[in-house]
Amino acid sequence: MSSNSYFAFLNTISLTKRHLYAAFMLFFMVLSSFSVSASPEQQTKIKQIAQLAEYVGVDYVAAVGDGKVLDADEYQEMTEFSNVIISQATLLTSNTNEFDIVKTHAQTLHSIISNKGSVEEVRAASSVLRESLLKFMPQLSLPNSLLPIEQTKALFSANCSMCHGPSGKGDGPLAKNLTPEPTNFTNEERATNRSLMGLFDAVSNGIEDTPMVAFTQFNEQQRWSLAFYVGSLAFQSVEQPKNVEQNITASQIVNLNPAQLSVGLNDTQKQYVQWLRGNPEHLFSAKKDPISVTRTQLLAAQQAHAKGNYSQASDLSISAYLDGFELVENNLNAYDENLRKSIEVQLMDLRKTFKEEKDTAIVNEKVTAALAQLAKASNMLNETKLTDSALLSASLVILLREGLEALLVVIALMTVLIKTKRQDALKYVHVGWIAALIAGGLTWAAAQTLIEISGASREVMEGPP
Missing domain, CATH: 1.20.120 (Four Helix Bundle (Hemerythrin (Met), subunit A))
Structure with missing residues (x-):
C-alpha cells in the first residue's frame, strides 16, 4: 500500500459530525433549488423534448436556407418533430405552473420552424428550450471513468459502424437505405451544436421515428463511452491551446454543447472547449x-x-x-x-x-x-508538504499504534478466557481477529478500486469517528 493511499484511507475513517451535518444541509439546499418534482412519466417527456429540440437545432440547416425549403423531406421531419415537442410540452403539468416557460419556448421554436426562420434563430430557440428543461431533469449519473479507447472503438465498430461507418462519417453499408441518413459525427458544425447528454440519450433510448434504436444491452459505462467517443470525432484534430486554465466541469461538458459553452469566450478559450470535447479522457484521468x-x-x-x-x-x-x-x-x-x-x-x-x-x-x-x-x-x-518517505513513515506509525491497540484487546480477551478456564472459546477469538484482518484488506481494496467518492457523495457517507 502506498503512503498516499493509506493516508487517503485513514482520512475516510477520520470523520466528524460536522461533515454529516454539512451533507444534510447540502441535501436540503439541492432540494430547495428544484421547484418541481417531475414524475417518472413527466421526466420521460422532458428528456424526449430536450432530445428532439437538440436534434432539430442540429439538422435544421439541411432543411431550410434563406427562408426557402432546401429539402422537403428534411423540412417535413423538422415540422413533425416540432409538433411532437409542442404535444409533449402540453402534457407537462404542475400545481405551480412551472412548466409554462417550457411550453412558451416550445411554441417559439415551433413558430420559427413554421415560418421557415433562419438556422441561427432555430438553434437559439432550441438552446433556450433545452436550458429551460435542465432544472426539471433528473441529474445524470456521470461515469467515474470511460472504457479504454480501444475497447470503445471495438464497441462502436461492432454495433454502430454498419450505419454510421467505420470512421463515424455516416457512410456505413446500410446508410443509403435509411431515412433519415445516419449522423456524420465528424461534421464539426453538427457536433458544435450537439451535447454529450443528447448523444447519451440517443444511445440509451434511441430516437423516435428514426432508425436509431436504443442500446439497452449496454451498461451505463459503455453507453457513456460511446457518447464521449462519437462526440469527440469532429474535434480530434484540434490542438490543446497553451496557457488556458481549465474551468469546465464534466457536468458542463455533458449538459451543454460547444456552442453554448463558447458564448462570451475568446478564440483561445473556444479552442480549449473543442479540444476538451476531442480529448474527454482529460476530464477523468487528471488528479x-x-x-x-x-x-x-x-x-x-x-x-x-x-x-x-x-x-x-x-x-x-x-x-x-x-x-x-x-x-x-x-x-x-x-x-x-x-x-x-x-x-x-x-x-x-x-x-x-x-x-x-x-x-x-x-x-x-x-x-x-x-x-x-x-x-x-x-x-x-x-x-510544508511531506515527502513520500515521510508520509510512509507516518502511516506505518499510525498502523503500528492501531495494531497494538487491537493486539491488547485480543490478549485481554484471551487472558480472561484462560483465567476462567474457557479455553474452548479461544478458537472464536482467533477466528475473529483473522476475519477482521481479511475484512480490513477487502475494505481497503474495495475503496481503492470500486469507489470514486466526490465531495458531495463523501459528505453523505461520513459519520462520527
Missing part, C-alpha cells in the same frame, strides 16, 4: 489539486454569475467547497487554523453572494479576496 479545484470552480461561478446564471453560480460555489477546499481542511488546520477558518467563512459568504447578489462588482471583489487567501493556503501546503 487535481483540491485548492486548484476550488479556484477553478470559483472562477467558473464568477463567469456564470456575470451571465446572469445565478443558480448555476451557486451550484459551482458549493462544488468549490465540497470537491475542493473541504479535502484539505484538516491539513491546513494543522498549519494555520485561523487561515482555514477565514477561507471557510469566505466560501460560505460566496455561496450566498452568488445566489442573491446581482452586482458583479461586489462578487468580483469577494472572489478576488478568496483567491488571494487560497493562494496563501496553497503556498503553505506546498512548502
Whole structure:
C-alpha cells in the first residue's frame, strides 16, 4: 500500500459530525433549488423534448436556407418533430405552473420552424428550450471513468459502424437505405451544436421515428463511452491551446454543447472547449489539486454569475467547497487554523453572494479576496508538504499504534478466557481477529478500486469517528 493511499484511507475513517451535518444541509439546499418534482412519466417527456429540440437545432440547416425549403423531406421531419415537442410540452403539468416557460419556448421554436426562420434563430430557440428543461431533469449519473479507447472503438465498430461507418462519417453499408441518413459525427458544425447528454440519450433510448434504436444491452459505462467517443470525432484534430486554465466541469461538458459553452469566450478559450470535447479522457484521468479545484470552480461561478446564471453560480460555489477546499481542511488546520477558518467563512459568504447578489462588482471583489487567501493556503501546503518517505513513515506509525491497540484487546480477551478456564472459546477469538484482518484488506481494496467518492457523495457517507 502506498503512503498516499493509506493516508487517503485513514482520512475516510477520520470523520466528524460536522461533515454529516454539512451533507444534510447540502441535501436540503439541492432540494430547495428544484421547484418541481417531475414524475417518472413527466421526466420521460422532458428528456424526449430536450432530445428532439437538440436534434432539430442540429439538422435544421439541411432543411431550410434563406427562408426557402432546401429539402422537403428534411423540412417535413423538422415540422413533425416540432409538433411532437409542442404535444409533449402540453402534457407537462404542475400545481405551480412551472412548466409554462417550457411550453412558451416550445411554441417559439415551433413558430420559427413554421415560418421557415433562419438556422441561427432555430438553434437559439432550441438552446433556450433545452436550458429551460435542465432544472426539471433528473441529474445524470456521470461515469467515474470511460472504457479504454480501444475497447470503445471495438464497441462502436461492432454495433454502430454498419450505419454510421467505420470512421463515424455516416457512410456505413446500410446508410443509403435509411431515412433519415445516419449522423456524420465528424461534421464539426453538427457536433458544435450537439451535447454529450443528447448523444447519451440517443444511445440509451434511441430516437423516435428514426432508425436509431436504443442500446439497452449496454451498461451505463459503455453507453457513456460511446457518447464521449462519437462526440469527440469532429474535434480530434484540434490542438490543446497553451496557457488556458481549465474551468469546465464534466457536468458542463455533458449538459451543454460547444456552442453554448463558447458564448462570451475568446478564440483561445473556444479552442480549449473543442479540444476538451476531442480529448474527454482529460476530464477523468487528471488528479487535481483540491485548492486548484476550488479556484477553478470559483472562477467558473464568477463567469456564470456575470451571465446572469445565478443558480448555476451557486451550484459551482458549493462544488468549490465540497470537491475542493473541504479535502484539505484538516491539513491546513494543522498549519494555520485561523487561515482555514477565514477561507471557510469566505466560501460560505460566496455561496450566498452568488445566489442573491446581482452586482458583479461586489462578487468580483469577494472572489478576488478568496483567491488571494487560497493562494496563501496553497503556498503553505506546498512548502510544508511531506515527502513520500515521510508520509510512509507516518502511516506505518499510525498502523503500528492501531495494531497494538487491537493486539491488547485480543490478549485481554484471551487472558480472561484462560483465567476462567474457557479455553474452548479461544478458537472464536482467533477466528475473529483473522476475519477482521481479511475484512480490513477487502475494505481497503474495495475503496481503492470500486469507489470514486466526490465531495458531495463523501459528505453523505461520513459519520462520527
